[in-house]
Amino acid sequence: MIPKHLERGDKIAIVSLSSGILGMPYCRHELELGLSRLREFGLEPVIMDNALAGVDYLKEHPEKRAADLKQAFLDDSIKAVMTAIGGDDTYRTIPYLFEDAEFVRAVREHPKIFTGFSDTTINHIMLNRLGLSTFYGPCFIADIAELDAEMLPYTREYFEKYFSDGAGYEIKSSPVWYDDRESFGPEQLGVPRVCHTETRGFETLHGGGKVTGKLYGGCIESIYDAFTGATYEDEPAVCERYGIFPTMDEWGEKILFLETSESKTAPDAFEKMMYELKRRGILGAVKGVIAGKPTDETYYEEYKDVYKKVFYDIDTPVLYNVNFGHALPRCVLPYDAETTVDYDEKRIVITSRMLF
Numbered sequence: 081m082i083p084k085h086l087e088r089g090d091k092i093a094i095v096s097l098s099s100g101i102l103g104m105p106y107c108r109h110e111l112e113l114g115l116s117r118l119r120e121f122g123l124e125p126v127i128m129d130n131a132l133a134g135v136d137y138l139k140e141h142p143e144k145r146a147a148d149l150k151q152a153f154l155d156d157s158i159k160a161v162m163t164a165i166g167g168d169d170t171y172r173t174i175p176y177l178f179e180d181a182e183f184v185r186a187v188r189e190h191p192k193i194f195t196g197f198s199d200t201t202i203n204h205i206m207l208n209r210l211g212l213s214t215f216y217g218p219c220f221i222a223d224i225a226e227l228d229a230e231m232l233p234y235t236r237e238y239f240e241k242y243f244s245d246g247a248g249y250e251i252k253s254s255p256v257w258y259d260d261r262e263s264f265g266p267e268q269l270g271v272p273r274v275c276h277t278e279t280r281g282f283e284t285l286h287g288g289g290k291v292t293g294k295l296y297g298g299c300i301e302s303i304y305d306a307f308t309g310a311t312y313e314d315e316p317a318v319c320e321r322y323g324i325f326p327t328m329d330e331w332g333e334k335i336l337f338l339e340t341s342e343s344k345t346a347p348d349a350f351e352k353m354m355y356e357l358k359r360r361g362i363l364g365a366v367k368g369v370i371a372g373k374p375t376d377e378t379y380y381e382e383y384k385d386v387y388k389k390v391f392y393d394i395d396t397p398v399l400y401n402v403n404f405g406h407a408l409p410r411c412v413l414p415y416d417a418e419t420t421v422d423y424d425e426k427r428i429v430i431t432s433r434m435l436f
Contacts, residue, residue, distance in 0.1 A: 088122030098167025103132030114225035166198025201298030217412035246434025287397030339372025339405030
């Protein structure tokens, strides 16, 4: 199910499906800035009922987070849903949503743009299982409420794809990349991020040729946790109970995109995560892999070495240093959009219509 593109005047819902920091006093300046920016796009932001309830309340009440997502899909006047930020326990919303026939019906009868990244990976995978094509892209706090005087230009360029059908667009290497901020307080308002010239561009680490498949993936820490229970012991059982991940046949249709979080996972831990995907047969089954730029380019060479080590005995090609996920700036990757990756020319082209 492909949702309709945005138009000026459309309503966009803001939901807190994992961390509740958007409702904390220390985020007030980001909330106000983000709402102002969305209005500058001609959109009408709608903060869902529990989105500002705060960290502790939402941690204790995943059913309230789920209720906000349900209400956003039930409301025909809302055309898009944007997550506030990531976190680490959005999987706890799954039972409340998958067991709610009204929610499932609303997703299928009222498809909407759904955008976010990080722990939102699990929301994407959940909605994908219900048949909705979603978008691994900007979220409210990290992107719309960018503290600089304006949104990062590359991120804005791809956010504006939501206002068109997106057919045939190319994911290009950003000419620059940015350091993460050490502080996100109000004193940072209007302060530019530290900016670097991109000197590497996309890098093919393994294999070559050209493949076409359906985009699918997300933050590797989130996927690894869902498979292994590394953070929450019950998470694998929840994900398995509701069958949110693809079958092996379905993995075979995918181009897998993977990126690492702002926690800057140590190379040995990253290697363990990659070997878990390999052990499950996923890395050998997919048509190709797109790997994100690490945050602040931390462990840039070490992660390259891990990819080369993990893939040495399988044919799946790997393209590295792509601008999505936690590293800044960010593009938009549409789940299940037919995409061609040319590993020789280092090009990524969305060949099917992203929106209608």
